[in-house]
Amino acid sequence: MDRDGELIRLVDLHKVYKVGEIEVPALRGIALTVQRGEYMAIMGPSGSGKSTLMNLIGCLDTSTHGEYWLSGVNVSTMDDNELARIRNREIGFVFQTFNLLPRANALHNVELPLIYAGMGLADRKARAREALTAVGLGDRMHHKPAELSGGQRQRVAIARALVNRPSLILADEPTGNLDSATGEEILQMFDELHRRGNTLVVVTHEESVAARAHRVVRLLDGQVVSDIMNGHPPQPAVDIHAL
Amino acid sequence: MKTFFWDTVEAASIAWGALKANRVRATLATLGIVIGVMTVVLMVTIVAGLNASFKKQLSLIGAGTVYVTRFPWIMQDDFFLYRNRPRLTLRDAEAIHRESLLAEAVTPSVDTMRPVSYGSTVLNGVFVVGAGDDYQKTENVMPEVGRFLSRQEFEANRSVVVIGQEVADRLFSARNPIGQEIRIGAHRYRIIGVLEKQGTMFGMSLDNQVIIPLGTLMKHFGRRRDLTISVKAAEGVRLVDLKDELTGILRRSRKLGPGDKDNFSINERDQLMATYNKLTAGVYAAGIIIGGISLLVGGIGIMNIMLVSVTERTHEIGIRKALGARRSQVLRQFLIESALICAVGGIIGVGLARLGGAVINQWLPTSMPISVAVGSMAFAALVGIFFGLYPAAKAARLDPITALRKE
Ligand SMILES: Nc1ncnc2c1ncn2[C@@H]1O[C@H](COP(=O)(O)OP(=O)(O)O)[C@@H](O)[C@H]1O
Numbered sequence: 001m002d003r004d005g006e007l008i009r010l011v012d013l014h015k016v017y018k019v020g021e022i023e024v025p026a027l028r029g030i031a032l033t034v035q036r037g038e039y040m041a042i043m044g045p046s047g048s049g050k051s052t053l054m055n056l057i058g059c060l061d062t063s064t065h066g067e068y069w070l071s072g073v074n075v076s077t078m079d080d081n082e083l084a085r086i087r088n089r090e091i092g093f094v095f096q097t098f099n100l101l102p103r104a105n106a107l108h109n110v111e112l113p114l115i116y117a118g119m120g121l122a123d124r125k126a127r128a129r130e131a132l133t134a135v136g137l138g139d140r141m142h143h144k145p146a147e148l149s150g151g152q153r154q155r156v157a158i159a160r161a162l163v164n165r166p167s168l169i170l171a172d173e174p175t176g177n178l179d180s181a182t183g184e185e186i187l188q189m190f191d192e193l194h195r196r197g198n199t200l201v202v203v204t205h206e207e208s209v210a211a212r213a214h215r216v217v218r219l220l221d222g223q224v225v226s227d228i229m230n231g232h233p234p235q236p237a238v239d240i241h242a243l
Numbered sequence: 244m245k246t247f248f249w250d251t252v253e254a255a256s257i258a259w260g261a262l263k264a265n266r267v268r269a270t271l272a273t274l275g276i277v278i279g280v281m282t283v284v285l286m287v288t289i290v291a292g293l294n295a296s297f298k299k300q301l302s303l304i305g306a307g308t309v310y311v312t313r314f315p316w317i318m319q320d321d322f323f324l325y326r327n328r329p330r331l332t333l334r335d336a337e338a339i340h341r342e343s344l345l346a347e348a349v350t351p352s353v354d355t356m357r358p359v360s361y362g363s364t365v366l367n368g369v370f371v372v373g374a375g376d377d378y379q380k381t382e383n384v385m386p387e388v389g390r391f392l393s394r395q396e397f398e399a400n401r402s403v404v405v406i407g408q409e410v411a412d413r414l415f416s417a418r419n420p421i422g423q424e425i426r427i428g429a430h431r432y433r434i435i436g437v438l439e440k441q442g443t444m445f446g447m448s449l450d451n452q453v454i455i456p457l458g459t460l461m462k463h464f465g466r467r468r469d470l471t472i473s474v475k476a477a478e479g480v481r482l483v484d485l486k487d488e489l490t491g492i493l494r495r496s497r498k499l500g501p502g503d504k505d506n507f508s509i510n511e512r513d514q515l516m517a518t519y520n521k522l523t524a525g526v527y528a529a530g531i532i533i534g535g536i537s538l539l540v541g542g543i544g545i546m547n548i549m550l551v552s553v554t555e556r557t558h559e560i561g562i563r564k565a566l567g568a569r570r571s572q573v574l575r576q577f578l579i580e581s582a583l584i585c586a587v588g589g590i591i592g593v594g595l596a597r598l599g600g601a602v603i604n605q606w607l608p609t610s611m612p613i614s615v616a617v618g619s620m621a622f623a624a625l626v627g628i629f630f631g632l633y634p635a636a637k638a639a640r641l642d643p644i645t646a647l648r649k650e
C-alpha cells in the first residue's frame with residue numbers, strides 16, 4: 001500500500017443523534033483531508049462535536065450523511081463486520097480512560113487486537129511483548145491494570161494501539177486523566193511516534209497538547225471553524241517498519 | 244479456520260476467567276443443571292443396574308418353558324379369588340404328560356422350607372424342592388460334583404438328595420459331601436450331587452436349596468401339596484400354541500364347564516419381562532420428566548445469569564468491539580461461556596450421580612453407562628448454548644460506541 005498521500009477524506013459529513021423525538025445535530029458538514037504522517041489536533045469547546053468526529057473517524061459509529069474515505073476506501077458504505085476489520089487493522093485507539101480489560105494483565109490486553117486478527121499464540125505473544133517493551137513496560141507485562149500507575153496504563157493502551165501496526169492512531173483526551181508530568185511523558189511518546197512516520201489524530205481541549213501537533217482543527221457547533229498549520233510543515237511520511 | 248480456533252480458545256479462557264471471578268453466582272446458576280443431570284444419570288444408573296441383574300436372573304428361567312401354577316406370577320385380581328382355586332395335582336401333570344403333543348417335557352415340582360442338618364450343624368429355612376423326573380429338562384440345574392437324581396431313584400422314591408452350593412459350603416465347608424448322610428426334617432438322605440452355583444433370583448439365594456424326588460417329598464412331608472407344573476415346548480413350538488393346548492387339557496382334567504373361568508395360571512418368562520419393562524418405563528419417564536424440568540429451570544437460570552453478565556460486561560464488550568471483535572466473535576464468547584457453565588454443572592451432576600449410585604449400590608445393583616455420563620454432559624452444554632443464545636445475541640448486537648460509554 002502507498003504510504004504517501006491521502007489517508008482520510010471526509011466529505012460533507014453529518015451526524016444527527018436522535019433522542020426520542022428530538023434530533024441533535026452533532027456534526028454539520030465536516031470536510032477534511034488528512035495526509036499520511038500528519039499529527040493533527042482537534043480542538044473545540046465542550047459539545048462542539050470532537051468526540052463524535054473521533055468516533056466516526058475510528059469507525060466506532062456511522063455518519064447520518066456524507067462520505068468517509070480511508071486509504072481510498074469508502075468506509076461509509078461498510079457493514080458491521082467490515083467496520084470491525086477496519087478498527088482491528090487500520091486504527092489504534094488511545095482513550096482518556098484507557099479502556100483496558102481490568103481482569104487481564106498488560107500482555108493479554110495488548111494481545112487482544114492480534115487475537116481478533118486471528119494470529120497464533122506464539123506470534124502474538126512475541127508481538128505483544130515487543131510492543132510493551134517499546135513503551136518501556138517490558139518488566140510489567142504480567143501486571144493487571146489495577147497494579148499499574150495511570151501513566152503505565154496509558155502506555156499499555158498505546159502498546160495495544162500500535163501492536164497491529166495501524167495506519168492511524170486516534171487519541172481522545174489522552175492526557176485528560178493524567179498529572180502534567182505523566183501527561184508530558186505520553187506526549188513525548190506521541191512526538192516519537194510521529195517522528196517515526198505514524199499518522200496521529202488527537203482530540204484535546206488543552207492548548208499545550210494541541211501545540212505539539214503540527215496542525216490544529218477547531219470545531220464549533222459541529223463545524224470546522226479553523227484549520228491551521230502550527231508553523232512546521234507536514235513531514236514526509238516514513239514507513240515506521242523500515243526503521 | 245485458524246481464526247476460528249484462536250477465537251474459541253480465547254473465548255473459553257475469557258469464560259473461565261469470568262466464571263472464576265463470579266464463583267458463587269456461577270455455582271448457584273448451575274444448580275438446576277446439576278440437579279437435572281444428576282436426576283437423569285442417577286435414574287439411568289439405577290435402571291441400567293436393575294436391568295442387567297434382572298436379565299441375568301431371568302436367564303435362569305427357561306425361555307421355552309411355561310409354568311402352570313395356582314397363583315399367577317403377576318396377580319391382576321384379588322388374592323382371594325385365586326385362593327379358592329383347587330390345587331394343581333399330579334393328576335393334572337399326568338393329563339398333560341399323556342395328552343400334550345406340543346410338550347417335550349413335563350415336570351411337576353413342589354417346594355417347602357425345612358431345617359437341614361449334618362451332625363450337629365443345623366441350617367434352618369432351606370428350600371427343599373421335590374422334583375419330578377424330567378426336572379433337569381425343564382430347569383437349568385446341573386450338578387457340579389456327583390450326579391443328578393436318576394430315573395430309578397425317582398420311581399422308587401429313594402431318600403437321596405442333590406444339594407446347592409451354599410448348603411454344601413455351610414454343612415461341609417472343604418470336605419467332600421458326596422456319599423454323606425444329611426437330615427431333612429426328621430428323615431435321612433444320602434447326598435449324590437452338588438449343584439453348580441446359581442446366584443440369586445429376586446433376592447433369594449438359589450444355592451440355599453436341596454432337590455429330592457417329588458415322591459419322596461410327598462411320602463415324608465405330606466401329599467396334599469400345590470404343585471408347579473413346568474412344561475417345556477418341543478423344538479419349534481410357539482409358546483402361545485402350547486398355552487392353548489395346555490388350557491384345553493387342564494380345563495378337561497379339572498372338569499371345568501364351558502362357562503367357567505380357568506382355575507389355573509400359565510406363566511412364562513416374558514410376562515415378567517413385560518411387567519418389569521412397564522415398571523422401569525415408568526421410572527425412566529419420571530426421571531426424564533424431573534430431569535427435563537430441572538434442566539429447563541436450570542436453563543432459564545443460565546439465561547438469567549448470562550443476561551446479567553452481558554449487562555455487567557457491556558463496557559468490556561465495547562472495548563473488544565473497538566479493538567476489532569466481530570459480532571460472531573462476541574457471540575461465540577458468550578455462547579462458550581454459558582456452555583461451559585452448563586458443562587461444569589453437568590460434570591458436577593454426573594459426579595453426584597456416581598456418588599449416589601455408589602451409595603444405592605449397597606441395596607440395589609447400579610451401573611452407569613459411560614455413554615450416558617458423556618451424553619448428559621454434552622446435553623447440558625447444549626442446554627447452555629440454547630439458553631445462552633439470546634443473551635449472547637444481545638451482546639453481539641451491541642453498538643460499539645454505546646457499549647464503550649457504559650461504565
Ligand atoms: N449519544 C448521544 N446521544 C445524543 N446526543 C449526543 C450523543 N453524543 C453526543 N451528543 C450530542 O452531540 C453534541 C456533540 O457531542 P460530543 O461529540 O460529545 O462533543 P465534544 O466531545 O466536543 O464535547 C453535543 O450536543 C452532545 O450533547
Ligand SMILES: [Mg+2]
Nearest residue numbers: 047050051052
Ligand atoms: Mg468529548
